[in-house]
Amino acid sequence: MPDSETAGDTGRGVRQYLRHRTRVTVDALEHLVGGLGTAVLALAAVLLLVVVAVACLVGVGLVVVPSALQAVRSAADRERARLSRWGAALPLPPPVPAGLRAALRDPWVRRDTAFVATHGTAGFALGLIGVSLPLSAVQYLLFPLYYWLVPPDAGGPGFVDWRIDGLPDALAVALIGVGCLAVSVALCPRLAHLQAVPGRRLLAPPRDVDVSLRIAELTATRAAALDAHAVELRRIERSLHDGAQNRLVAVTVLLGAARRALARDPVVAGEILDRAHDAAELALAELRTVVRGILPPVLDDRGLAGALDGLAAGCGVPCTVDVDVPGRCAASVEATAYFVVAEALTNVARHSGATAAAVAVRRDGDRLQVSVADDGRGGADEGHGSGIGGIRRRVEAHDGRFTLTSPPGGPTTILVELPCGS
Incomplete structure (x- = not known):
């Protein structure tokens, strides 16, 4: 054996x-x-x-x-x-x-x-x-x-x-x-x-020019990182305000109503408590969703390959995943790659009309290369509120590169390169 x-x-x-x-x-x-x-x-x-x-x-x-x-x-x-x-x-x-x-x-x-x-x-x-x-x-x-x-x-x-x-x-x-x-x-x-x-x-810039260009590039990526951070904070605040906070307010109201009804009608109080219990469970589910949106725990549990397999399994379009990344990258890099794929697959399912999608992740030296392709109708435009602009900002915040190819009629391909160390 x-x-x-x-x-x-x-x-x-x-x-x-x-x-x-x-x-x-x-x-x-x-x-x-x-x-x-x-x-x-x-x-x-x-x-x-x-x-x-x-x-x-x-x-x-x-x-x-x-x-x-x-x-x-x-x-x-x-x-x-x-x-x-x-x-x-x-x-x-x-x-x-x-x-x-x-x-x-x-x-x-x-x-x-x-x-x-x-x-x-x-x-x-x-x-x-x-x-x-x-x-x-x-x-x-x-x-x-x-x-x-x-x-x-x-x-x-x-x-x-x-x-x-x-x-x-x-x-x-x-x-x-x-x-x-x-x-x-x-x-x-x-x-x-x-x-x-x-x-x-x-063809690289002369040394003095290269330094000034690099300063300008770092200034731009720093601004992009701050913008991405502000957008992420607004998203978390909106999720908490519109989701978990409203659920908890409902729990508070229902508990007050149950306390007032307890003496005069225990049966009604029990029904109200059941509703409060359901609202509390929904609030917990909302909080878990927000926490997963900050840093998905599945990355720690299953690694990048397993996390992307989970995204593909939950995608509304048949999707294949090919990950060839020896070892682990930095947690922030893996989280960015995860969110890129998650947002891209969401766009594929909602807007592309595709029948198939493919995710490929490779590590080439100190660069992590992520590709998401679909056979949909194409014509993707980051100016139309499809979430592509958010992907670009998140990638540029890591000093990475983002390329979108989506001619009318398709196919659509998103290519992302992230620095991940040597």
Whole structure:
């Protein structure tokens, strides 16, 4: 029996590892494809700069220098937006200065120019290598399915130039595909990281600008935290005033009526006491609801995964939950993630018209990523009082990031990133 349990644990471990590696490789491939697209734009900007520089030597290129610098800024901003989707946000720079001399002295412009030169060459090469590896692997792996359509003397795909006389030779080509696939799994994440390094270093604000931006960002998030705290206090006060307080007032009135009726009509007094008892139970239920709204005890009892499973079970729309968070995060972070999912699922059940929803929670380094998606009608707008604004304020109070994607016709996806420590 212990041997079978050990084998089962080993099998689960292998499956989890394979799922993890597959997810990491697919994410890296997606990063490389996006980076290849921005590298093409950067390469075009570099070629434009070269043409303008040559034209300046003969005195006719000075008038188009501002346009060339604007093209460089556009290419750099595309990469800023791409990198911000996959990690820490890169703030957008101020507009390119109007004067030629001021533009050439601007540190943002110099960093953008250095970036397009690096990303348009090295980033382009890394993207091509990263994309070609899995494509070559697929080509080699599928060769046994169509080798008979290729003349034997034509060889196989890629660098396979020897004669293919039958299925054994085709299977040998497929083995090359297995090797390419293994190389892709091992190298694609590293290539994606290397491709992003120039953007992370060169497109970040200069140090003095970064400090001022960070101060402004912290000021804004502090204000958001205070607003979220004030909104939460108002919600608690309203819940206590409209719920538990009214119930307790009713208990007091009923107890007074029961005391007055006790001497003259004990039967009526007993009925009034029963009503007072029911009102007291309702008041206790209201108080429990308010307490759970402050910090759900289910998080301590069952952890984030169990708490979200409970939310999904109580949702009016069929909902799946996938939580991959090793260990525990800070209590405030888990509470925020819980409330984000709770509010999002409430919106799904009330407003979306969806037939299915999915919740996914991942921990990526020091970031907790929460995704809530549904297949409803879309068109969600935080300005229409659907609770999305409250979600945004709660997330920003934790210095997190909130993204809503909800085109008309659906689907709707809420993405939240929260800092959770290393």
